[in-house]
Amino acid sequence: MYELCDVSRSFDGTAVVERVDLAIEAGKTTVLIGPSGCGKSTLLRLMLGLIAPGSGTVKFEGAQVTPLSAPALRRRMGYVIQGGGLFPHLTARENVALLARHLGWERERIDARIESLARLAQIAPDVWERYPIRISGGQQQRIALLRALMLDPDVLLLDEPLGALDPIVRADLQEELKEVFDTLRKSVVLVTHDMSEAAFFADTIVLMKRGRIVQSGTFRELDESPEDPFVTRFIRAQRSFAAG
């Protein structure tokens, strides 16, 4: 799905992503995890082509992601930003339909697509005509997910999709998201800083630290055969925090 080859990127002289090689498998869920500032969100934005790498290449299904190719490629990627990123001037329905309408889809086709998407997530019927300011956080996140899925993308990229939610909503939505991923069998790249969330979703976990990949593999691999003391520290820290 994605192939990142020796990718580096710095902002104002500070390296944020450094010499990253990473292959993301189709149909699997890959979780990018690490402490804040480790470059995981930047990596996601490099995949979307929202920013260009300083050096190295990013390829999506064999095509290189460049500022020129990115706009077209992006329509085959669904992106959900932390907090949802719904446009406050549009209703939930208008948010989901925005791109399809711009592309000139017929009204019937849009309605049918939204109806079939609505079955994936638990959305109260009256939410569709409301503006984001009047929609709860959990529902906003669901709408944002459906907006990303509207054009049936090949890959779903999610940046801390559960980050801004309170614990109960979070637990519900986590289950629901997992179901959606399983139903759709899409490739998913998810960014989080929470190891239990990573373990819950991931086929592959990619642990990052200061712009570099420390280790990638299943949770069991990371837990049982860490390649660096940092891996154990990171897993322990989150466990003791969860227990204590």
Place this chain on the structure above:
Amino acid sequence: MRKRTAALLAVVLVAALVPLSSPVDAPRVGSKKFTESVILGELVAAAASGAGVEVLHARELGGTRILFQALLSGEIDVYPEYTGTIAKEILAGEGIEGEGELRSRLLEDGVIVSRPFGFNNGYAIGMLEERAQKLGIRTVSDLASHPDLVFGFSNEFMDREDGWPALQRVYGLAQRDVSGMDHDLAYRQLASGSIDAMEVYTTDAGIRYHGIRTLEDDRGHFPLYQALLLYRADLAEREPQMVAAMLALEERISEEEMMALNAAAQLERIPEREVAASFIARELGVEVELETQTRWDRLCKHTLEHLELVRRSFLLAVLCGLPLGILAAKKRRAGQLILAVVGVIQTIPALALLVVLIEPAAALGLTGVGTGSAAAICALFLYSLLPIVRNTCEGLRGIPPELRESAEALGLPPAARLRLVELPLASRTILAGLKTAAILNVGFATLGALIGAGGYGQPILTGIRLDDYALILEGALPSAALALLVQALFELCDRIVIPAGLRLSSQG
């Protein structure tokens, strides 16, 4: 959608550019913005009218430079001028003496000089009789022994070759507290005692009214200011009857008569047009029909003129300001430049900007001075840019980065992002900019009267000149009311243009 936008743009552009009234093709008389000049202009108009030639009188166009430029460019065909002004100001530095030399020099520019009307309206220095008496000042030389006196001169007098700098030199005057101000305001300052002396014209009605002593020019500094007409050489071919009629005024007006005419207009508040008509009837035996203008007529006329100025300049500013603001938000470098330029424009004094714009406007074949003045519209347009450009730029820059990124990640091309997401999100700020620009525009448009563009500024200027509060209010009140109306219209616009989702959020 794109077609609709283009259609809307076209409609706004047409609305901005098309003048409501077409310019009338008639000979134009100009006058400066003081009562005597206006009366002389009316005399010419009345004389022409008596001879069956209808002319337009572009009253109170401004100062010497504006009038002479307008004459050269053909904006006006004739205006009253003074020999001293021609020698010392229009042809300053050319060392021209005497009427004959003056005549042949101006003919080179295609301008004919008439014979004098018959009176001298020279400069003099005036003080309140009482104050002058107390200080024992009778001549200009006497001023030298009172260096603490406060002087207020018209801006023109401050700059003229024969004005304050020369007077100071010739008489060795050491006064430091000397400021430039509007001539009509100077009278009030003098009456209230804020200034001790000002320059007056020797036929000013204000001299009698305020009880002013004119100081004797004991060193003969001030040249003669014989009033006469300057007119374009081609006018004699185009309108021989009009020229013959107006030249009948040569040598017909004495100094006393002129002061009486000034007093009738200024002190008795008889409209200049009537003052002129009765003089023409008395002296030349020509009856001129007068259309009477009620206050309501004037209000309607000024409202139309004012709206015309605001409409054309504001719509143009919107059409240019929005794209400039968008450009400024998108391109960092260009943005800094654009914001700097529109910011600097705002600091240019209105009169300077108006005067600078007259010539280019005339060169483009547009109306430079008078009603529908392109120079006034252009100046208003420039003043309206800043709030529009800045608010558009700030509104777009202020969009939360996550929303901008969401729009980009969604795969919307830049133009669609702008139209569907960014402009709606910035709509509140942009509209606030438009509202500010429109309200300022209504106020600034009163300045258009400085170059005869009409509107509510006209009664304000005339009111200041005639010291007539009712007339000032006739311009100031409707102008304020119009500003409030514009404000209300924009509040209504907010409800239509700002998306419902954003209005909800502002209510919390």
